[in-house]
Amino acid sequence: NAGVTQTPKFRVLKTGQSMTLLCAQDMNHEYMYWYRQDPGMGLRLIHYSVGEGTTAKGEVPDGYNVSRLKKQNFLLGLESAAPSQTSVYFCASSPREGGTPVAKNIQYFGAGTRLSVL
C-alpha cells in the first residue's frame, strides 16, 4: 500500500514552460487536493476534487489547471510557468465516505514536489 505518491519529486523549469504534476492514491479515496507551501504562509489550497470527473477551485487557483479523469489520479498542470509558482506542491486525499466522521475526513499527504521556476 503506497498511499499517496507524487511525481516528480523535483523539477526546474524556465519561465513560460509547461509541466504536469501527477498525484496517485491507491486507497480508493473520493476527495483529492493540491496545495502549495511557501515559507511563512502555511499551505494554501490550489484546487480540489470531490470525485472522479469533478474539480473545484481553492484559495489560489490562478495559473493552474487540474483534471481527475480517473479516481486514483489527480493531475496539476502549469500551462506557462512563472517564477511566482516556485514552491513545494503537496497532494492529499481523504476518504469522505464510510467509517467514522473522524476517520473519513482525515487527509493523507504525499511527500511533495519541489518546483523551481527560473
Add this chain to the structure above:
Amino acid sequence: KQEVTQIPAALSVPEGENLVLNCSFTDSAIYNLQWFRQDPGKGLTSLLLIQSSQREQTSGRLNASLDKSSGRSTLYIAASQPGDSATYLCAVVAGYSSASKIIFGSGTRLSIRP
C-alpha cells in the same frame, strides 16, 4: 473570510516538559479541525482530527481540544521527547459542508532539547 493563526511561530523546550501549542480561527462555523505534523523536507502526517461537535481527541501523549465559541484549539503534548521536534500545523475545514475548503495556519516549529 476564515483566517487561521498559530502563535508562536517557533518554540524550544527541554525534554520531558509538557507543552501546549495554540491555534486560533476567526469564523466559528467550521466542519472540523485537524492537527498535522511536518518533518523537514517531508509531507504532512495527520495527528488528530476533531469534528465540530466534539470537544477533544486523544492519541497517546497527544490531546487536542476545540472551543468553537472562542475560536481556539490547543494541542497538548505530554512528556515531550526529542523525536517530537517538527513543525505542527492546524487546519480548519470552513463551513458546514464536507466539500468546504480547508484553511491552514502557518505552523509552530517545535524543538525539544535533549
